[in-house]
Amino acid sequence: MCTQWIIYNHILCDTKIISKSQRKKEQETIVLIVGAGPAGIATSACLILLSIPNIVLEREDCYACLWQKKAYDRLKLHLAKNFCQLPHMAFLLSVPTFVPKNMTAQKWVVTAKNRVLGLVEEYVGEFLVVATSENSEAVIPNIYGLDNFKGLVIHPSEYENGNKFGDEKVLVVGAGNSSMEIAYDLCNWGAQTSIVIRSPKHVLTKELGQLGMMMGSRLFNEKGMPKHKSPYHWKGEHGLYCVGFASAGLFGISNDAKNIANDIFH
CATH class of the missing domain: 3.50.50.60 (FAD/NAD(P)-binding domain)
Structure with a gap:
């Protein structure tokens, strides 16, 4: 008889079915945590922040099974939220003092197909960064003849x-x-x-172009760099970001990435 365990490692999770023939295979780590309830998740998060590898094993098909599947709909925490929050994950100010079970947080949900495993996976996050590139698709214009x-x-x-x-x-x-x-x-x-060439162009050496970017990053017109949007072009609303759309090559991508990471961190 197969036993199903869900292996959770912080955010990313994979499902593994352990059969009789597979029981001798070993997966080594520093810390093994049995149970993906609040205790297991909290311990795992603290270990990860200390860079200590760990694996959480859970026999159910989700984490916090008691809260998600075995609690009545009108359930609320009986203690105020400041006494119930897990380490490094405080409740937001907008959350009620006594947290209800069915409170749904506004989060981004992305559904993707794993082409290796052939599975449809769902990822949930508070923030969404769109980094699909502005030139990832090859385009050949429809030219007569x-x-x-x-x-x-x-x-x-x-x-x-x-x-x-x-x-x-x-x-x-x-x-x-x-x-x-x-x-x-x-x-x-x-x-x-x-x-x-469709229209006249200015041809510069790499060195002169670099000097222009360093000295006049805010002087580009509407057909070039986003003069009026910089340096805030990377930030949208409700936790939505885009990176690599500044038409500034790797230099712009680097700045966008740093700005987004710092904004999420703070």
């Missing part, structure tokens, strides 16, 4: 180097960072490279 073109058409995400383009005529469309870098690489491989 492109369907009849007999040559190769690729997106920069598919380009590796110009080795196979030596002595070939290659047209690079656009003058963004990737376009200029690829055009330069093609030339180094001997390709006959041309660039087509």
Whole structure:
């Protein structure tokens, strides 16, 4: 007969079915905690903040089973909330003095499919950070006549180097960072490279561009860096954040990440 245990390690959790043939397998840690009720969860949280590895074992399919599944609907804590809060997780001021069982906190819920296990997983958090990138999807514009073109058409995400383009005529469309870098690489491989640009561009060296970013981060116009939104473009409402949408490359991503982490921390 199989015994089902739910293994909780702070926030992330996985379900493991321990069968007869698997009982000899060992999983080693520093501290084993049996029971994912308030006592087990509180102990685990304190250990984690001290960087002490631990695993919480629970036979039910959820944590705090007595509170979630085996308590009547109108149940409230009989002591004031300041006497019932767990370590490092104080109740918010908006929570009633005597906490009811069915009080639902406003939290973000994200449902995702685990492609490795083929399972649908649900993640719940007080804050949500959207870091899906502003250029993660390859886009090739619908250009008239492109369907009849007999040559190769690729997106920069598919380009590796110009080795196979030596002595070939290659047209690079656009003058963004990737376009200029690829055009330069093609030339180094001997390709006959041309660039087509929709509107006039200012071409700067990397060093001059770096100097401009350091000295004039608030001087960008509406078509470039978000002048009027910086440095608050990363913060939304109700615990919603976005990172990497400042059109500032890794420099902007680094700043966004630091700002978000500090804001959540405080």
